[in-house]
Amino acid sequence: MAEIPYKIFLEENELPKTWHNVRAVMKDLPEPFRNPATGKPCTADDLRPVFCDDLIEQELNTTDEYIEIPEEIRAFYKMYRPSPLVRAYNLEKALDTPAKIYYKFEGNNTSGSHKLNSAAAQVYYAKKQGLTHLTTETGAGQWGTALAMACAFYGIDLKVYMVKVSAEQKPHRKAVIRTYGGEVIPSPSDTTEAGRRILAENPGTGGSLGCAISEAMETALKTENCRYVLGSVLNHVLLHQTVIGEETYTACEKYGIEPDIIIGCAGGGSNLGGLISPFMADYIRGKRKIDFVAVEPASCPSLTRGRYAFDFGDTGKTTPLMKMYTLGNGFMPSPNHAGGLRYHGMSPILSKLYHDGYMRAVSYEQTKVFEAAVTFAKTEGTLPAPESSHAIKAAVDEAMRCKETGEAKTILFGLTGTGYFDMTSYQSYLDGTMTDYIPTDEDLEKGFATLPKQDF
Amino acid sequence: MAEIPYKIFLEENELPKTWHNVRAVMKDLPEPFRNPATGKPCTADDLRPVFCDDLIEQELNTTDEYIEIPEEIRAFYKMYRPSPLVRAYNLEKALDTPAKIYYKFEGNNTSGSHKLNSAAAQVYYAKKQGLTHLTTETGAGQWGTALAMACAFYGIDLKVYMVKVSAEQKPHRKAVIRTYGGEVIPSPSDTTEAGRRILAENPGTGGSLGCAISEAMETALKTENCRYVLGSVLNHVLLHQTVIGEETYTACEKYGIEPDIIIGCAGGGSNLGGLISPFMADYIRGKRKIDFVAVEPASCPSLTRGRYAFDFGDTGKTTPLMKMYTLGNGFMPSPNHAGGLRYHGMSPILSKLYHDGYMRAVSYEQTKVFEAAVTFAKTEGTLPAPESSHAIKAAVDEAMRCKETGEAKTILFGLTGTGYFDMTSYQSYLDGTMTDYIPTDEDLEKGFATLPKQDF
Numbered sequence: 078m079a080e081i082p083y084k085i086f087l088e089e090n091e092l093p094k095t096w097h098n099v100r101a102v103m104k105d106l107p108e109p110f111r112n113p114a115t116g117k118p119c120t121a122d123d124l125r126p127v128f129c130d131d132l133i134e135q136e137l138n139t140t141d142e143y144i145e146i147p148e149e150i151r152a153f154y155k156m157y158r159p160s161p162l163v164r165a166y167n168l169e170k171a172l173d174t175p176a177k178i179y180y181k182f183e184g185n186n187t188s189g190s191h192k193l194n195s196a197a198a199q200v201y202y203a204k205k206q207g208l209t210h211l212t213t214e215t216g217a218g219q220w221g222t223a224l225a226m227a228c229a230f231y232g233i234d235l236k237v238y239m240v241k242v243s244a245e246q247k248p249h250r251k252a253v254i255r256t257y258g259g260e261v262i263p264s265p266s267d268t269t270e271a272g273r274r275i276l277a278e279n280p281g282t283g284g285s286l287g288c289a290i291s292e293a294m295e296t297a298l299k300t301e302n303c304r305y306v307l308g309s310v311l312n313h314v315l316l317h318q319t320v321i322g323e324e325t326y327t328a329c330e331k332y333g334i335e336p337d338i339i340i341g342c343a344g345g346g347s348n349l350g351g352l353i354s355p356f357m358a359d360y361i362r363g364k365r366k367i368d369f370v371a372v373e374p375a376s377c378p379s380l381t382r383g384r385y386a387f388d389f390g391d392t393g394k395t396t397p398l399m400k401m402y403t404l405g406n407g408f409m410p411s412p413n414h415a416g417g418l419r420y421h422g423m424s425p426i427l428s429k430l431y432h433d434g435y436m437r438a439v440s441y442e443q444t445k446v447f448e449a450a451v452t453f454a455k456t457e458g459t460l461p462a463p464e465s466s467h468a469i470k471a472a473v474d475e476a477m478r479c480k481e482t483g484e485a486k487t488i489l490f491g492l493t494g495t496g497y498f499d500m501t502s503y504q505s506y507l508d509g510t511m512t513d514y515i516p517t518d519e520d521l522e523k524g525f526a527t528l529p530k531q532d533f
Numbered sequence: 534m535a536e537i538p539y540k541i542f543l544e545e546n547e548l549p550k551t552w553h554n555v556r557a558v559m560k561d562l563p564e565p566f567r568n569p570a571t572g573k574p575c576t577a578d579d580l581r582p583v584f585c586d587d588l589i590e591q592e593l594n595t596t597d598e599y600i601e602i603p604e605e606i607r608a609f610y611k612m613y614r615p616s617p618l619v620r621a622y623n624l625e626k627a628l629d630t631p632a633k634i635y636y637k638f639e640g641n642n643t644s645g646s647h648k649l650n651s652a653a654a655q656v657y658y659a660k661k662q663g664l665t666h667l668t669t670e671t672g673a674g675q676w677g678t679a680l681a682m683a684c685a686f687y688g689i690d691l692k693v694y695m696v697k698v699s700a701e702q703k704p705h706r707k708a709v710i711r712t713y714g715g716e717v718i719p720s721p722s723d724t725t726e727a728g729r730r731i732l733a734e735n736p737g738t739g740g741s742l743g744c745a746i747s748e749a750m751e752t753a754l755k756t757e758n759c760r761y762v763l764g765s766v767l768n769h770v771l772l773h774q775t776v777i778g779e780e781t782y783t784a785c786e787k788y789g790i791e792p793d794i795i796i797g798c799a800g801g802g803s804n805l806g807g808l809i810s811p812f813m814a815d816y817i818r819g820k821r822k823i824d825f826v827a828v829e830p831a832s833c834p835s836l837t838r839g840r841y842a843f844d845f846g847d848t849g850k851t852t853p854l855m856k857m858y859t860l861g862n863g864f865m866p867s868p869n870h871a872g873g874l875r876y877h878g879m880s881p882i883l884s885k886l887y888h889d890g891y892m893r894a895v896s897y898e899q900t901k902v903f904e905a906a907v908t909f910a911k912t913e914g915t916l917p918a919p920e921s922s923h924a925i926k927a928a929v930d931e932a933m934r935c936k937e938t939g940e941a942k943t944i945l946f947g948l949t950g951t952g953y954f955d956m957t958s959y960q961s962y963l964d965g966t967m968t969d970y971i972p973t974d975e976d977l978e979k980g981f982a983t984l985p986k987q988d989f
Contacts, residue, residue: 082545083611089538155539156623156914167612167686185641187916187951229911230623249705249956255963256910454712455685458612460643495643497953500705507711 085328087159093323096316101142102358107429108400116533119397127305131202135313153197157186162328167456176479180492181325188223190494191348192308195317199306200227210303212296214238214289217417218250220308225259238264238292242283250498264289271295287392294395309345310424318351326355338475340490342467343371344417346424352491369436372467376514377410379423380438386528401428407527411514415443415502417464442513446470447506462494463502541784543615549779552772557598558814563885564856572989575853583761587658591769609653613642618784623912632935636948637781644679646950647804648764651773655762656683666759668752670694670745673873674706676764681715694720694748698739706954720745727751743848750851765801766880774807782811794931796946798923799827800873802880808947825892828923832970833866835879836887836894842984857884863983867970871899871958873920898969902926903962918950919958
């Protein structure tokens, strides 16, 4: 077996040729989406006005374990993939732990995160179907940036509804999206009925992700040759992100790395789901034992404190109903919460795996997360995104437990991205002005009250 | 010969074991530095109060072609090196050129640029000498960030004098430096005599690089166990940057790539010098013919319109005198000029090579540079730094010439970094508010008037 370098880069010809569809292996499938109007399971036709045909097929496919990555998408991936699997030698040394720590780093591209993996695929399929326009929403801006990059590459016109308060706080994110030719519309806007309604009701609002989704979906429906694309939660997005897990799996095989623990931050769940997918298949098949850990912010604890129920994907209640761990579509995380991971729900696939006991979840307050982020930056060099730093915190805690017990466990986590556009949050941490927020049971009850009736 | 992938990553064991000292190969050496007080060539003792001993040895070494990279520095390099040599397949396709375009990408680390290569070395030598404190200046912030990263790694205390107007315009750069534990002092400050003098004379000043250098040097001299470190221009900095050229040379040999043209942006010259060093040695030895091109901004044209003369490295006239192409230490580029490359002088080694006809230089106005940057971002994905984009513009022009002549030249350029912290400049380009500036002959004369007497 080859000696393990700091950074394991697979060869270009080792770039995965297929995505991994874990549903084909699951003993019990997630519940199908339901049409909120009829309460019946969604058909492809229900989804067709909003999503591309190929993506609908992937969304509903529960039988094929491997789904081919088209050559054109692989050509895009080759610009920034395979991504490195890094041995955190310096972090191990700083922690003085017997544990071996690895991280799969997805931040080496201009979108700054793993989001590009699904953007590349979604825009390719839109192009293939002859579409000329796409719409989406973005909060922190990583997804909007990724999609703009892919749209520039394939020559597709893009409108990004960006949560107004983010567009104002992150003018640089907006400039990156514009550099790639994307049009950024602060949401709520007067370009849609949904936007105008919200503005009329609440003229000073800073907007929300749910509102931006409603605007993007409305525009997609009203524009010719246009569809709406989403950056997380959905099954096809998680599928595209399995390129992360497939590469990691190959690298582990090549270098004889056997992870005891695999950790990922979880907002909508696409990164974590993508990372663990092939490993989870082994686990379900009884081929090996791995401790899978989802890490979420204490301020938006959908797995650790949410309910497993059917819910809408957006605040505007326009999406199909999905069975998932959710805080209720009306739940709003505290504005003091930094970065992403502020979604009320969780990938239906991950929710099902969690519900059936195949993985566990932990949550952390943000000051602890930033503490781990700074330690990581100082030892490993890379400045991590706040989202990714949740996984770092959990990995550090596991490594410290190994120090106590003397176990030399192999810990692997997903480092989804870089924090270059999150320096305002770092600044507040460094200045000691960052505060934590844990919703009270009453706060959660208010969110749960927005869940639809579960009477199918 | 292996097929050429999009990204050539050398193996970790191919990471260079030596830096390349091109002075050992040059037929005519650059003039030695001179002590401004005596007019005599500088000795090691002249430099010792300001610089580390090992660095002084490297600075003055004109005889050893290969200088060993200590194992400890290689361990640091392994965190982010070898850096990829990328075949710009997508840019070639967009330009429809028969040329083959390659770029060596140095932006995949949190400093966002090649600056980390010298920071890692300089801080290591400081630590080795038992120093506990370092000072430096930073303008755009890449160097300050790189140095903070290295200081965090080696446990050295760092004070960064950051040009006040930059510190105000780029609070996020400041936050990155602070994350790595560096102290950022907007310059001019009241912490030094130089700063207090400048503030008294000009209370509202936004500062300058020359002033920040003076403050950093003064603090280094007055602090125990402290030295000053510089991020470009000097011979030892250029030496450390040859890790770029050595990797590129190895990759070219491995894949049978024979560059006809090598292009780099040139501010102080360390990136370009580092990239071309081993190739230049071949050229000087008559082993092969390469067209070496330095690219500078039209607004700060030290090679294309400067004078080859002895000059100070800083506006405060505190450094030794260096024979170089210079616009005069008092030259100030227009404030409308984006990004770095605003230094009045140029590496003495590169100046000599240019003067002796071993390389040529071109200059571009910034709107043309940003046009090339946006084309590059849209086709190759990566958002380039404004500095690096000067090289992109020259490479695109060469590729378009190949399209006219039908020649399939191999063009290789240095992509020194990413532009994530330069979005204000991108924004002004996208908004159409960016303007160009070319100094008049009168503007240049004012700068030349600040040159010291050349009476040695």
